[in-house]
Amino acid sequence: MTTTDDLTLSVSDLPQSTSDRRIKTFRAIPSPDTLRNELPLTARRALAVQRDRDEIAAILAGHDDRLIVVVGPCSVHDPVAALDYARRLAPLATAYADRLKIVMRVYFEKPRTTVGWKGLINDPGMDETYDVERGLRTARSLLLDIIDLGLPVGTEFLEPTSPQYIADAVAWGAIGARTTESQVHRQLASGLSMPIGFKNGTDGNVQVAVDGVRAAAAPHVFFGVDDFGLGAVVETVGNTDCHIILRGGTRGPNYDDASVADAITGLTKAGLAPKVMVDCSHANSGKDHIRQAEVARELAATIRASRAAGEEPTISGVMLESFLVAGAQSTDAAPLTYGQSVTDKCMAWDPTAEVLAALAQS
Numbered sequence: 001m002t003t004t005d006d007l008t009l010s011v012s013d014l015p016q017s018t019s020d021r022r023i024k025t026f027r028a029i030p031s032p033d034t035l036r037n038e039l040p041l042t043a044r045r046a047l048a049v050q051r052d053r054d055e056i057a058a059i060l061a062g063h064d065d066r067l068i069v070v071v072g073p074c075s076v077h078d079p080v081a082a083l084d085y086a087r088r089l090a091p092l093a094t095a096y097a098d099r100l101k102i103v104m105r106v107y108f109e110k111p112r113t114t115v116g117w118k119g120l121i122n123d124p125g126m127d128e129t130y131d132v133e134r135g136l137r138t139a140r141s142l143l144l145d146i147i148d149l150g151l152p153v154g155t156e157f158l159e160p161t162s163p164q165y166i167a168d169a170v171a172w173g174a175i176g177a178r179t180t181e182s183q184v185h186r187q188l189a190s191g192l193s194m195p196i197g198f199k200n201g202t203d204g205n206v207q208v209a210v211d212g213v214r215a216a217a218a219p220h221v222f223f224g225v226d227d228f229g230l231g232a233v234v235e236t237v238g239n240t241d242c243h244i245i246l247r248g249g250t251r252g253p254n255y256d257d258a259s260v261a262d263a264i265t266g267l268t269k270a271g272l273a274p275k276v277m278v279d280c281s282h283a284n285s286g287k288d289h290i291r292q293a294e295v296a297r298e299l300a301a302t303i304r305a306s307r308a309a310g311e312e313p314t315i316s317g318v319m320l321e322s323f324l325v326a327g328a329q330s331t332d333a334a335p336l337t338y339g340q341s342v343t344d345k346c347m348a349w350d351p352t353a354e355v356l357a358a359l360a361q362s
């Protein structure tokens, strides 16, 4: 816009636009409503999601003494392999249903320490073509297929507006270590319809996760988009089904008895339920997939000891990074190994099944 004051400027003084100087493009994508209508949740699936959310919330509140186990790949890059994994997991979820609440990890958005592949929604081809529309469609379609196998799905919420496209199908969510202190993510969690776990910070700080749980329990007003993709002011009621996840940190693991007791003290002081989920991967395993199984067995022994002593275990959930094939490969491996992670190293299927059996016995 030009004002009378600007008329004193010579043409050579006129600036270029000061907006969007570092934006290459804006690409339109379908609205959440369009995608949800194209790939509907259906009443039967919605009933399953609601039942799973309620059961998970009851475990977190101490009203159900089963153990939540969030298990699956670090990230989904190949929906066929993810569904293959889900077909193996579903019978175990049924077999152990009286002792474990198994939730499949179906992570589409990856927070990076610096740069790297940001997940299937952002770049489904893993080739820097960033076909986000395809990524959203593939992600939603996979979630529906997994629900149809009878498995609840868990995912990390990273982009503040992507939940509108998939969250109706999600039974449990996570806010990661790199975003647990972010106001934007705490506000987001306050409006999400499922229980949400806040990871401790990458430096091992657990208080930031406790603060995240408290912040998410409160109502918030913030910027967002509505179901039709229009900018909107979002008002939430707060989410009281949140909990913390111990994932270790730069100073080492934090799943030992003393660290768990410290975390419980922090939760109690904050007036929150004395329950934690423990991530057996990340800094609790030194990102060593073999070590993950050992961590899980140690946790199974701790839970068993609490029960033997007549105490209610404070560990109400366990997380495992697991895929069909052990370890990890680079996103540009050619050819890619079917069923192997392209982000963090994962446990293979057989040790995963053994660990699930050990957890069920705890």
Ligand SMILES: O=C[C@H](O)[C@H](O)COP(=O)(O)O
Pocket: 074, 110, 111, 112, 113, 114, 115, 116, 282, 343, 344
């Ligand atoms: O869980 C996955 C990774 O630990 C997380 O996304 C960070 O990955 P990066 O350190 O390889 O970027």
Ligand SMILES: C=C(OP(=O)(O)O)C(=O)O
Pocket: 074, 107, 111, 156, 175, 176, 177, 178, 199, 247, 282
């Ligand atoms: C990124 C993850 O973990 P964290 O936030 O604990 O690093 C993850 O669980 O995929």
